[in-house]
Amino acid sequence: MLFLVLGRGKTGSLVAEVAKERGHSVRVIGEEANVNGSAITAPFLAQFDAVIDFTTPEAVIPNMRACLATGAHMVVGTTGWLEHLKDLRALAERRHAGLVYGSNFSIGVHALYKVAHELAQAAPGFKFRIVETHHVDKKDSPSGTALTLKLALESANPHLNVPIESKREGDTPGIHVIESRTDSEVIELRHESFSRRGFAEGAVRAAEWISTRQGVFEFRDVYEQFD
Structure with missing residues (x-):
């Protein structure tokens, strides 16, 4: 397959490396060459099997609009744009595009999301909090992962x-800690990424x-279907 990777940052560069290791051809475009999605045209996109975006919250929205409007197949690992999900989902559906997104x-x-949901159900009376740590260049705060963990906990227990x-x-690539506590005991769930490679592998598999698919999917709902 031929993939287009948008973003020359650390994660985008690693995505390109992993894709090549898995036997794919890759072209990478940095944000400086794609201001407001200007490099993304229908004839240009026609040559690619999928587009993978690891840019910034500011760049990802014009990138998504440009790609989805052509009916492209897209993976978005950039966070900080979900308030626009409804409009972008509608665009993807109108144009018969394919989109996988995730925090x-x-x-x-x-x-961890699944275990967090179960813990919130199994520990009534506990107080919960999330502590997330990332590298100094991360643009969004809290992280999309922390917000998803919060949702997993609160959907399991509406009193939280x-x-x-x-x-x-x-x-730091990413550390997420869930702490649940009473006056007499504490439970902690911790996930630490030692590198960005796990993110890159998941994005390439997505x-x-x-x-070969149309529709809008969240990564957590489809990753178990990957070969």
Whole structure:
């Protein structure tokens, strides 16, 4: 397959590397060459099996509009844009495009979502909080993963109002800790990424999957279908 990767940052560069390791051809375009999605035209996109976006919250929306309007197949790992999901979903459906999006493409994080949901149901009377730590260059705060964890907890127990503490330190790929506590005991769930490779592998596998499909899918709902 031939993939277009939008974004030359650390994760986007690793996505390109992983895609090549899996036998695909890749073209990478940085934001400086694609201001407001200007490089994304229908004739240009026609050559690619899928587009993978790891840019910024500011760049991803024009990128998505340009790609989905052509009926392209797209994977979006960029966060900070979900308030526009309704409009972008409608665009994708009108144009028969394919889209997989998610706040995190790590299989381990998605296992954490499930465990968090179960813990919130199994620990009535506990107070919950989330602490997330990422590298200093991360644009959005709280992280999309932390917000999804909050949703997982609060949907399991509507009495919860889970605060999030965000830290930005060094080059940390991502640490998420769920703490549930009473006056007499504490339970902690922790996920730590040692590198961005898990995110990149998930994104490439998502691109392989969406390349032959139409519709809008959240990564957590489809990752178990990947080969």
